[in-house]
Amino acid sequence: MTTDTKAGAPFAASPPLPESGTGTPVPAPPGGARDAAIVTRGLTKRFRGGQVAVDSLDLVVPRGSVFGFLGPNGSGKTTTIRMLLGLVTPTSGTRELLGVPLAEALPSVGALVEGPAFYPYLSGRDNLLRYDAADRTADPRTARERVAAALDRVGLAAAAGKRYRAYSLGMRQRLAIAAALLGPRELLILDEPTNGLDPQGTREVRALIKEIAAEGVTVFVSSHLLAEVEQMCTHAAIMRAGRLVAQGSLAGLRAGEVPRVRVETPDVARAARVLRELGLMDVHAGEGEVTASLEDVAAEHANAELVRAGVAVRGLAVVRPSLEDVFVELTGEGFDVDG
Amino acid sequence: MSTAEARVAPPGAGAVVPVARPFAALRWFRSELGLVFRRPRNLVMLGVLALVPVVVGVALRIAQGEVSAEGGAFAQVTGNGLMLAFGAFAVMLPLFLPLAAAVVAGDSIAGEASRGTLRYLLVTPVSRTRLLVTKFAVIAVYCLAATATVAASASIAATVLFSPDGMTTLSGTVISGWEMIGRLALAALYLGLGLSALGAVGLALSTMTEAPIAAIAATVVLSVAAQILGAIPQLDVISPYLLTSAWSGFDAVLRDPMAVSDLRDGLLVFAAYIVIAGAVAWARFADRDITS
Numbered sequence: 001m002t003t004d005t006k007a008g009a010p011f012a013a014s015p016p017l018p019e020s021g022t023g024t025p026v027p028a029p030p031g032g033a034r035d036a037a038i039v040t041r042g043l044t045k046r047f048r049g050g051q052v053a054v055d056s057l058d059l060v061v062p063r064g065s066v067f068g069f070l071g072p073n074g075s076g077k078t079t080t081i082r083m084l085l086g087l088v089t090p091t092s093g094t095r096e097l098l099g100v101p102l103a104e105a106l107p108s109v110g111a112l113v114e115g116p117a118f119y120p121y122l123s124g125r126d127n128l129l130r131y132d133a134a135d136r137t138a139d140p141r142t143a144r145e146r147v148a149a150a151l152d153r154v155g156l157a158a159a160a161g162k163r164y165r166a167y168s169l170g171m172r173q174r175l176a177i178a179a180a181l182l183g184p185r186e187l188l189i190l191d192e193p194t195n196g197l198d199p200q201g202t203r204e205v206r207a208l209i210k211e212i213a214a215e216g217v218t219v220f221v222s223s224h225l226l227a228e229v230e231q232m233c234t235h236a237a238i239m240r241a242g243r244l245v246a247q248g249s250l251a252g253l254r255a256g257e258v259p260r261v262r263v264e265t266p267d268v269a270r271a272a273r274v275l276r277e278l279g280l281m282d283v284h285a286g287e288g289e290v291t292a293s294l295e296d297v298a299a300e301h302a303n304a305e306l307v308r309a310g311v312a313v314r315g316l317a318v319v320r321p322s323l324e325d326v327f328v329e330l331t332g333e334g335f336d337v338d339g
Numbered sequence: 340m341s342t343a344e345a346r347v348a349p350p351g352a353g354a355v356v357p358v359a360r361p362f363a364a365l366r367w368f369r370s371e372l373g374l375v376f377r378r379p380r381n382l383v384m385l386g387v388l389a390l391v392p393v394v395v396g397v398a399l400r401i402a403q404g405e406v407s408a409e410g411g412a413f414a415q416v417t418g419n420g421l422m423l424a425f426g427a428f429a430v431m432l433p434l435f436l437p438l439a440a441a442v443v444a445g446d447s448i449a450g451e452a453s454r455g456t457l458r459y460l461l462v463t464p465v466s467r468t469r470l471l472v473t474k475f476a477v478i479a480v481y482c483l484a485a486t487a488t489v490a491a492s493a494s495i496a497a498t499v500l501f502s503p504d505g506m507t508t509l510s511g512t513v514i515s516g517w518e519m520i521g522r523l524a525l526a527a528l529y530l531g532l533g534l535s536a537l538g539a540v541g542l543a544l545s546t547m548t549e550a551p552i553a554a555i556a557a558t559v560v561l562s563v564a565a566q567i568l569g570a571i572p573q574l575d576v577i578s579p580y581l582l583t584s585a586w587s588g589f590d591a592v593l594r595d596p597m598a599v600s601d602l603r604d605g606l607l608v609f610a611a612y613i614v615i616a617g618a619v620a621w622a623r624f625a626d627r628d629i630t631s
């Protein structure tokens with residue numbers, strides 16, 4: 001299996017990426033820290049009161065990837081991100097960002113953690129200037145320029161002088177992303193960046209993330225939306241109840257899932273029998289259609305056999321497995337079950 | 340293109356470690372100072388502090404002649420204008436001044452936590468020690484500004500309302516108006532530092548909650564409770580260790596010669612409170628989980 005090709009040429013020099021379709025978390029490769037943007041080993045957080053929010057997490061985020069950190073609400077995504085950024089002390093385990101100690105890595109990391117947070121009575125511009133002033137590595141002479149550029153980039157140039165209090169939810173979210181883009185970054189850690197956005201805002205944020213990633217910045221983005229990760233990301237890790245279920249390139253994750261074939265026909269019973277005889281598994285006969293797991297049978301071969309058996313085929317399609325299928329396969333439950 | 344654009348990191352190349360810039364600490368301190376001094380609530384408090392001496396002065400002016408032979412600091416005001424400032428300090432020490440210090444100090448960390456801005460400051464990154472030191476520096480400046488405001492407002496009111504020529508010290512000697520202003524400045528400095536010590540306590544309390552109002556209330560309650568304890572004669576043994584008792588030592592500047600050793604003792608108490616409260620704040624905050 002080759003590495004995911006979506007990332008294209010800029011990442012051709014990247015090391016072999018961890019891939020997994022087996023359902024077991026991939027152990028961190030030895031010496032992976034240098035080439036990985038994020039590496040965690042056995043990262044665990046048990047909150048006071050005994051709740052284990054994150055359980056022995058072994059995560060490897062390759063440099064240059066757009067890494068989707070996927071999990072239902074309450075699965076431990078935000079807690080993991082807080083540990084990565086040094087806000088929460090792990091109960092056990094280690095984590096490394098950009099291959100250097102945390103304090104050295106953080107100036108090159110832009111972050112959005114659990115929603116935007118700003119001073120309500122300051123303007124968007126003054127809020128960004130305030131965060132910039134707190135950054136000892138930021139050049140004060142270019143502060144206004146950088147703030148203006150960041151605001152412009154997220155489409156807030158016109159609202160720069162408005163008080164944060166008067167911002168809409170979408171504007172607040174974009175201001176938080178602007179704050180994450182204030183300095184030169186090698187890694188962006190975005191916790192549910194499209195939360196609370198309308199469809200238009202969601203599209204804009206996704207486009208922005210792709211644009212940033214195209215510049216070579218590693219983007220680690222958490223989400224509880226399967227479709228979102230499938231659209232934006234080159235890699236993903238799937239969390240469930242604090243544990244890592246799987247991680248790897250999207251192609252690698254899906255590889256464990258056998259594609260299904262969907263046959264539209266008025267001849268449901270006969271079609272189902274033919275497919276079973278061909279060796280297809282998990283055959284479901286529905287209303288005017290039959291679906292089945294292709295196993296290693298080629299779709300065109302199945303089609304030929306159906307026609308030969310006199311089944312009237314109106315349509316035939318191969319259904320690529322979605323991340324949701326992967327999740328259901330690995331956990332035996334639907335994605336949105338636990339809260 | 341724009342400077343906000345992220346830098347491209349060649350794969351495999353180690354992270355370029357950004358270095359701290361000169362005067363970065365000063366830049367952030369000024370930014371934090373601006374936040375506190377631009378905040379309407381904090382300005383209103385300074386305004387009220389400025390108003391009290393004026394109100395007292397006007398009241399005394401109106402009452403002039405009616406009351407004459409009563410004791411206390413205010414009895415001298417009509418004869419020695421600048422005495423108004425010391426009287427104002429005495430009136431505002433029980434509640435107004437500690438309240439002003441408590442509001443700014445109690446809000447310092449808890450306010451950031453409740454707003455959520457604390458997590459963003461820490462990932463900027465700002466080290467937790469640097470955060471505490473900067474916040475305390477801002478609190479101290481606000482406390483000094485509070486006492487300076489009272490002193491300035493009282494001096495101006497006294498000059499307008501009464502004759503500000505030489506005045507009688509508590510020791511019975513007469514000193515010039517200019518020397519009096521010097522001593523008033525000294526008293527404002529002394530009390531400003533005394534309030535800063537309370538501010539350090541408020542800062543420590545502020546690291547323990549995500550509700551600023553809780554930290555503010557706790558700080559005020561502590562200051563009032565300490566004053567009550569200090570007023571109970573049977574508890575005289577603990578009085579030297581109470582921050583609030585050290586505050587009232589400011590009248591040492593009104594003796595002739597000045598009771599320098601009293602001031603020094605008070606400053607030692609302030610320093611002790613700042614060190615202990617700072618240590619508590621650091622111990623509580625250095626590895627606290629930030630889940631706000």
Ligand SMILES: Nc1ncnc2c1ncn2[C@@H]1O[C@H](COP(=O)(O)OP(=O)(O)O)[C@@H](O)[C@H]1O
Pocket residue numbers: 047048049051052053071072073074075076077078079080630
């Ligand atoms: N401060 C805390 N104290 C105790 N439990 C917490 C705390 N923060 C989060 N949790 C618990 O940890 C689990 C994971 O939460 P979180 O990381 O916020 O999940 P997600 O971001 O994936 O929705 C949840 O069950 C949550 O209730």
Ligand SMILES: [Mg+2]
Pocket residue numbers: 077078079114191192
């Ligand atoms: Mg979350």
